[in-house]
Amino acid sequence: MVLETVPxxxxxxxxxxxxxxxxxxxxxxxxxxxxxxxxxLLLNAANVNLVAFAFYWGNVTGxxxxxxxxxxxxxxxxxxxxxxxxxxxxFDDVDVTNATTLKW
Amino acid sequence: MVTMANEWLLLSPAAAFxxxxxxxFVIDAFAPEDADGGLLAAVAAVGGxxxxxxxxxxxxxxxxxxxxxxxxxxxVVDGMSLLFTFIFGSVTAxxxxxxxxxxxxxxxxxxxxxxxxxxxxxxxxxASANSLAVVFVALELSSLPSYALVAYLKRNRGxxxxxxxxxxxxxxxxxxxxxxxxxxxAATGSLLLSDVASALGxxxxxxxxxxxxxxxxxxxxxxxxxxSVPFHFWAPDAYEGAPAPVxxxxxxxxxxxxxxxxxxxxxxxxxxxxxxxxxxxxxxxQVLAVVTMTLGNFAAATQENVKRMxxxxxxxxxxxxxxGLAALTNAGGPGAEATVLGASMLHLFVYGFMNxxxxxxxxxxxxxxxxxxxxxxxxxxxxxxxxxxxxxxxVFSLAGLPVGGGFLSKYFLFAGAVGAGVPWLALVGAVNxxxxxxxxxxxxxxxxxxxxxxxxxxxxxxxxxxxxxLTAAVVTVLLLPGLVVxxxxxxxxxxxxx
Numbered sequence: 101m102v103l104e105t106v107p108x109x110x111x112x113x114x115x116x117x118x119x120x121x122x123x124x125x126x127x128x129x130x131x132x133x134x135x136x137x138x139x140x141l142l143l144n145a146a147n148v149n150l151v152a153f154a155f156y157w158g159n160v161t162g163x164x165x166x167x168x169x170x171x172x173x174x175x176x177x178x179x180x181x182x183x184x185x186x187x188x189x190x191f192d193d194v195d196v197t198n199a200t201t202l203k204w
Numbered sequence: 205m206v207t208m209a210n211e212w213l214l215l216s217p218a219a220a221f222x223x224x225x226x227x228x229f230v231i232d233a234f235a236p237e238d239a240d241g242g243l244l245a246a247v248a249a250v251g252g253x254x255x256x257x258x259x260x261x262x263x264x265x266x267x268x269x270x271x272x273x274x275x276x277x278x279x280v281v282d283g284m285s286l287l288f289t290f291i292f293g294s295v296t297a298x299x300x301x302x303x304x305x306x307x308x309x310x311x312x313x314x315x316x317x318x319x320x321x322x323x324x325x326x327x328x329x330x331a332s333a334n335s336l337a338v339v340f341v342a343l344e345l346s347s348l349p350s351y352a353l354v355a356y357l358k359r360n361r362g363x364x365x366x367x368x369x370x371x372x373x374x375x376x377x378x379x380x381x382x383x384x385x386x387x388x389x390a391a392t393g394s395l396l397l398s399d400v401a402s403a404l405g406x407x408x409x410x411x412x413x414x415x416x417x418x419x420x421x422x423x424x425x426x427x428x429x430x431x432s433v434p435f436h437f438w439a440p441d442a443y444e445g446a447p448a449p450v451x452x453x454x455x456x457x458x459x460x461x462x463x464x465x466x467x468x469x470x471x472x473x474x475x476x477x478x479x480x481x482x483x484x485x486x487x488x489x490q491v492l493a494v495v496t497m498t499l500g501n502f503a504a505a506t507q508e509n510v511k512r513m514x515x516x517x518x519x520x521x522x523x524x525x526x527x528g529l530a531a532l533t534n535a536g537g538p539g540a541e542a543t544v545l546g547a548s549m550l551h552l553f554v555y556g557f558m559n560x561x562x563x564x565x566x567x568x569x570x571x572x573x574x575x576x577x578x579x580x581x582x583x584x585x586x587x588x589x590x591x592x593x594x595x596x597x598x599v600f601s602l603a604g605l606p607v608g609g610g611f612l613s614k615y616f617l618f619a620g621a622v623g624a625g626v627p628w629l630a631l632v633g634a635v636n637x638x639x640x641x642x643x644x645x646x647x648x649x650x651x652x653x654x655x656x657x658x659x660x661x662x663x664x665x666x667x668x669x670x671x672x673x674l675t676a677a678v679v680t681v682l683l684l685p686g687l688v689v690x691x692x693x694x695x696x697x698x699x700x701x702x
Contacts, residue, residue: 136375149383169382196372
């Protein structure tokens with residue numbers, strides 16, 4: 101059993117690190133495509149948890165859900181790329197801070 | 205006990221949306237150049253009406269009063285899910301009918317109605333979601349079409365920008381939410397809400413921090429869907445940039461979908477009695493409710509753009525509906541809790557009609573190309589009196605005056621908050637309602653009292669948009685007596701959750 105050598109907490113630390121890298125990317129980078137990559141890190145951080153704790157709890161719920169998350173991540177990127185494309189056509193840029201026609 | 209065939213019948217409201225979407229796929233495949241889009245709108249509207257009829261019949265027949273679990277407990281059909289599916293069906297039908305005139309000149313009509321029905325499918329599944337996995341999948345099914353719908357006017361900078369902001373906040377919050385779900389799974393070993401609830405006292409005690417952070421992140425995802433603070437930033441931009449019927453759809457149906465899933469996840473999956481020591485979500489929602497309604501109403505009061513004012517007012521109404529969760533302090537006993545939660549559902553129900561109607565009136569004004577500020581509405585009452593009477597009903601009902609169901613639902617909500625032992629929440633809500641009267645009456649004043657700067661020159665009176673606006677207005681008025689008759693449904697639906 102793998103988890104006898106690697107305690108479950110280590111996976112939590114790993115996934116938290118991946119999540120924080122993704123969150124840092126979202127908050128600091130202006131390129132919409134880098135934003136999409138950072139969102140992938142958030143979703144994959146969740147996948148690490150789901151798979152690791154599926155082993156820990158001895159059921160496959162987490163692994164199955166991880167498959168759903170992977171599929172949904174692909175769908176989300178597909179819609180996201182489409183929106184980035186129309187943003188580029190209208191604003192000639194994929195900088196997320198450029199689109200500022202709507203203000204309070 | 206229900207038989208196998210009846211179990212499938214219980215899913216007929218969601219099936220109506222799915223069938224409408226499939227029919228639209230087929231029509232688009234065989235006749236992609238359908239000229240006026242009337243057929244496409246009719247299919248989407250029939251899907252919505254079928255969904256609301258089916259859920260209405262199931263609701264009144266009481267077959268699902270105690271909640272029927274399907275697919276090994278992944279989905280549950282009960283009073284609350286049927287009540288909200290009724291809302292989604294009504295809003296889908298109204299929006300589909302109104303869109304005939306709004307997008308008459310635009311390409312890709314089939315995709316538009318398709319995305320509306322697919323989003324409605326996701327919402328009806330959200331209402332029935334009984335496991336965190338289904339919550340996430342259904343949430344994405346309702347969100348992804350919504351992003352694309354906001355960007356429907358793809359040569360319009362506002363529409364594209366609104367979609368970009370909606371997508372950025374949505375992708376971030378769904379990432380946060382799924383990480384929260386994974387942490388809850390780590391702590392409890394299950395994604396089924398009932399199993400999560402029963403695991404709260406046991407093994408999860410080993411990881412109280414993991415569980416608490418996970419729940420906090422799930423609440424963040426739900427706050428995005430309901431356009432509540434702190435994930436409300438997308439709402440004004442997305443609603444203002446989006447085509448007005450889409451804004452109507454998002455601010456009514458999508459918000460209600462966020463609330464129904466919040467009610468079920470928190471009340472069934474994380475009962476406050478067992479989780480209060482880890483994360484007191486009632487206290488969290490008390491803060492969120494007060495901040496959301498105050499911020500929404502104050503920001504709405506400063507707007508010059510009617511659509512943006514309605515967007516902020518919709519944030520304010522999310523704050524009122526949050527009272528349903530914020531008042532579950534157990535101070536007034538389970539009966540009082542069911543009352544305030546049921547009142548919150550009733551408010552979302554009425555809101556589904558009055559807010560959809562208000563945004564569809566904005567769609568009507570956009571169709572006339574009159575502009576978007578309060579001044580542009582000057583003198584509209586003389587040119588289009590019928591529609592303006594409807595708009596007057598909507599905004600006064602939103603403000604809580606006794607012209608429509610909004611008065612009763614707010615009364616139930618505030619009275620419920622008092623009964624549940626949090627009178628100060630009702631007080632904050634009442635003060636906010638009084639403030640909201642200021643900016644709602646600005647619309648009425650512009651329409652009926654102010655003279656227009658120049659002749660408005662309205663030539664066309666689009667039939668379908670009028671039909672949708674007037675239907676919404678008639679239902680809003682009828683809900684004033686109607687709520688007295690049917691309020692028991694919501695209170696029973698809420699009571700069966702505890």
